[in-house]
Amino acid sequence: MKIMNPVLTGFHGDPSMIRVDDTYYIASSTFEWFPGVRVHESKDLVHWNLTTSILDSVELLDMEGNPCSGGIWAPDLSYADGKFWLVYTDVKVVEGAFKDMYNYLVTAEDIKGPWSSPIKLNGVGFDASLFHDDDGKKYLIQQTWDHREYNNPFNGLTLTEYDVVSQRLKPETAKTVYEGTNVKTVEGPHIYKINGYYYIFAAQGGTIWTHQEVVARSKNLTGPYETEPDGPFITNFDTPDHYLQKQGHGSLVETPSGEWYYASLCARPLHHATENIYDPRGWCPLGRETSIQKVYWDDDLWPRVEGGHGGLKEVDAPKDAIYTEAPETNAVYDDFSSDKLNGEWNTLRVPFSGKMGKTGGGKLELIGRGSLSNKFDPSFIARRWKDFEFESVTKVKFNPCGYQAMAGLANYYNSEHWSWIFITKDDEGNNVIEAAECDNGRYTSALKENAVKIPENAEWIWFKTVVDHLDYFYEYSFNGEDWNRIPVKYDAMILSDDYVNSHYGGFFTGAFVGLAAVDYSGYESKAEFEFFEYIV
The missing domain is CATH 2.60.120.200 (Jelly Rolls)
Known part of the structure; x- marks a missing residue:
């Protein structure tokens, strides 16, 4: 089987992909649209079905009066301790110096719920995700917003310990662990512990043509982190002729047999006949979709995208894929x-x-x-x-x-x-x-x-x-x-x-x-x- 990108067509940005046993799940952003956080599932990474939308009540999500493109930004889905964990951001201000927002946490034993009442975490920044360490401790890593006009508003990635017993973050533990590269606009972080390293995967460059994903690693959770050489990990900034564009923000998953795949937002631009296809690079009415690329680890234990950092339209499915029945068209x-x-x-x-x-x-x-x-x-x-x-x-x-x-x-x-x-x-x-x-x-x-x-x-x-x-x-x-x-x-x-x-x-x-x-x-x-x- 072949993965044909994009795997989720139409507006499905900021994919958070995980595997639980033999089933893969992708949670995606929904912004001002209700219900919040769409979840698709698959057993082969090729065929996907919408299984639920998690935030389906006003108790879980109240967006009345939210600005356009406010609401649910970059949900993070994870699985630990026998249950699903979802961190999500509700953004109340989009334009201007401020990004007023609230980050919440809910849990459920079944992906279809019922989900717990939301725990309010903080408003430090959006794109928050939860890392479950081997010792049982949990940490929130997130983009950090700086409203001050003399600084870049994307003020690095903040790591804060989460206390499961008291169900609160411990702000006294907060630390900036990674500031990204000169590309700036570092956001969308996820932490993985692989090969004896803590790896931070983070988006940069804004969710436009300059979008990319950067990877950094450290032997210690709190750093210091070294950025992947010869990066970025994935981008289409320098592949303007590619079928897929804007790849970057996403998440990593390992198959049961040890293969690795990365789910990323992407877009497919269209052009008017009179336009230079490089400037403007195009128009994407289907919005930011979801692609999946295969990943390998180089000799220095850095992740690389097979086929180069521009990714591929067709990708080999996992060797242990279990065929998943799904609709053949969107009709x-x-x-x-x-x-x-x-x-x-x-x-x-x-x-x-x-x-x-x-x-x-x-x-x-x-x-x-x-x-x-x-x-x-x-x-x-x-x-x-x-x-x-x-x-x-x-x-x-x-x-x-x-x-x-x-x-x-x-x-x-x-x-x-x-x-x-x-x-x-x-x-x-x-x-x-x-x-x-x-x-x-x-x-x-x-x-x-x-x-x-x-x-x-x-x-x-x-x-x-x-x-x-x-x-x-x-x-x-x-x-x-x-x-x-x-x-x-x-x-x-x-x-x-x-x-x-x-x-x-x-x-x-x-x-x-x-x-x-x-x-x-x-x-x-x-x-x-x-x-x-x-x-x-």
């Missing part, structure tokens, strides 16, 4: 027959509840609330773009009370960058179809006075989005067979980390497609959706 059809949303659906910041609507009996009902720019009160469910080419289709019934009420099919990056096709009312009181885009907060209607009037006998309207790499479109139908295209070509660049990074401080997620109902008049108009289909 899905949801008829909303269950009274709970499928695990691939996500909401913004808070869980789906009766305040937003309900599902079951063959329909999804959404109650119109805040706009798609609202960070507190939207009625919006969405799932990741996982392919460069796909179509999504839905069928909606909606009788808006006015132009402030809208319901339809949306493509979304964050509250400042999205588009949709929807039913609303015009000034003459007709139900009409319109499309619109929000680009860096600037809202533009596609049809305006030429909005499509809905026939009085059309109870249901079909909506479709067609995605073709960087181009995407919206279509509508009155019978589900004959389709009409909105005469606007939308640019998926606007739904990418790279575009948002050009003018905004948070840029860590990816494009989503989903269903929304808006009624900012406050009259709570209700929309019904009969199905949702993602076609590859």
